[in-house]
Amino acid sequence: MKAISFGTLKGGTGKTTTTFSTAGTLKSMGKNVLCIDIDPQANLTSNFGANSDEGLKTILDVFEDDETSPEKVIVSCNGIDLIPSTIKLTGTEMQLVNYPGREYILKNFFEDYKDFFNRYDYILIDTNPSMSILNQNAFIASDAIILVNEAGANSLGGSLIFMDLWEGITKRLRIQNNIKGFLINRFIKRTKMSNDFVECCRNHDRIKDLLFNTIVPVNVKLAEAETENVPINEYAPTATGALSFKEFTKELIERV
Ligand SMILES: Nc1ncnc2c1ncn2[C@@H]1O[C@H](COP(=O)(O)OP(=O)(O)OP(=O)(O)O)[C@@H](O)[C@H]1O
Ligand SMILES: [Mg+2]
Numbered sequence: 244m245k246a247i248s249f250g251t252l253k254g255g256t257g258k259t260t261t262t263f264s265t266a267g268t269l270k271s272m273g274k275n276v277l278c279i280d281i282d283p284q285a286n287l288t289s290n291f292g293a294n295s296d297e298g299l300k301t302i303l304d305v306f307e308d309d310e311t312s313p314e315k316v317i318v319s320c321n322g323i324d325l326i327p328s329t330i331k332l333t334g335t336e337m338q339l340v341n342y343p344g345r346e347y348i349l350k351n352f353f354e355d356y357k358d359f360f361n362r363y364d365y366i367l368i369d370t371n372p373s374m375s376i377l378n379q380n381a382f383i384a385s386d387a388i389i390l391v392n393e394a395g396a397n398s399l400g401g402s403l404i405f406m407d408l409w410e411g412i413t414k415r416l417r418i419q420n421n422i423k424g425f426l427i428n429r430f431i432k433r434t435k436m437s438n439d440f441v442e443c444c445r446n447h448d449r450i451k452d453l454l455f456n457t458i459v460p461v462n463v464k465l466a467e468a469e470t471e472n473v474p475i476n477e478y479a480p481t482a483t484g485a486l487s488f489k490e491f492t493k494e495l496i497e498r499v
Contacts, residue, residue: 245499246353246366248385252408253401254372256393257428259286260465262369264488265495266323267474272492274364277317280328281349281381282371283336288327291320292472301329305352306339306377313352313359321473324363332377339376346416349380372401374408382409383416387423387499390453392444394427395436399443399450406449423498425453426491430460457491459484 249258262278269276280287281302293299300316305326317324339345353360360366368381382388390405392398406422413420427444431437441458444450462484468475475485 244361244363244366245387246368246385247387247389247495247499248368248370248378248381249389249391250370250372250378250382250405251390251392251398251401252372252374252405253393253398256372256391256398256401257426257459258372258391259290259369260469261389261391261426261428261459261488261491262287262367263290263469264465264475264484265492266365266367267476268485268488268492269365269367269496270323270474271476275362277324277326277360277363277366279326279349279366279368279381281332281377282328282369283330283332284371285328285330285332287369288325288329290469290472291318291323291325291327293318293320293325293327299327301327301332303329303332303335306332306335306348306380311352313356323474336375336377345376346379346383350384353384374405374412379412382421383418385421388421389424389426389495390422391426391428392440394430394440394458395434399440399447403449422453424455424495425450426455426457426459428459430458432460455491455494457487457494459487459491462487 249262266276266278304311316326370378370381390402460483464479464482465484468478
């Protein structure tokens with residue numbers, strides 16, 4: 244089992260789209276996938292067509308109740324398992340402030356139910372744009388953190404500050420820095436801003452070695468797939484978005 248978190252400090256760069264599309268692509272390659280939504284906005288949960296208002300148990304139960312077992316919180320969504328999120332998770336963050344070992348709750352959950360989680364080839368975790376305690380749980384429990392960026396639009400700053408903060412946290416916690424990738428999303432070939440962004444990343448000392456060769460273009464089918472609750476590889480398998488995520492997923496498998 245490999246756990247991978249998608250993050251950055253800027254909103255709307257495509258973290259959720261990347262999680263959803265990569266999950267679908269991994270499934271199409273025959274992999275057993277679990278997605279975990281730890282963003283209180285619960286966009287990934289909506290993409291899967293799950294709804295926490297319908298009495299579903301969610302990731303909140305994992306953080307707030309030590310007795311929660313994985314079977315209680317996992318829902319199956321067309322062959323991909325999901326631990327959903329809920330807007331109520333915002334309150335959990337506040338409760339965790341005084342909780343001993345607060346950054347290790349998710350990692351301990353994986354370890355306590357090791358046999359259960361080892362049945363998955365990949366666990367993909369979608370985070371919100373912050374370095375919250377909830378997100379730190381995701382990053383600590385992961386083998387790799389992938390930074391998701393929007394070509395242009397000040398996205399670089401969001402990832403560079405993320406890298407600084409995470410480096411400081413890993414040093415204090417005496418753990419390995421596990422940032423293993425930098426993905427460029429929402430690329431528009433004809434714009435100078437997009438091309439300049441790619442050029443800047445390819446030459447950037449802190450980024451060039453993390454950069455994936457695959458660059459994901461703006462493709463409306465990616466957004467449509469989400470409203471239809473079907474990952475891009477099933478919704479529009481020949482669309483540029485689907486082909487890009489196929490290439491990205493192959494690179495990801497090799498790297499993690
Ligand atoms: N390559 C793309 N082409 C077209 N639309 C995209 C692409 N990537 C993302 N989108 C759309 O852009 C919007 C924002 O993407 P997404 O929700 O994945 O960003 P995010 O980083 O998860 O945002 P947040 O920081 O709020 O969690 C969504 O409506 C999504 O469908
Ligand atoms: Mg999101």
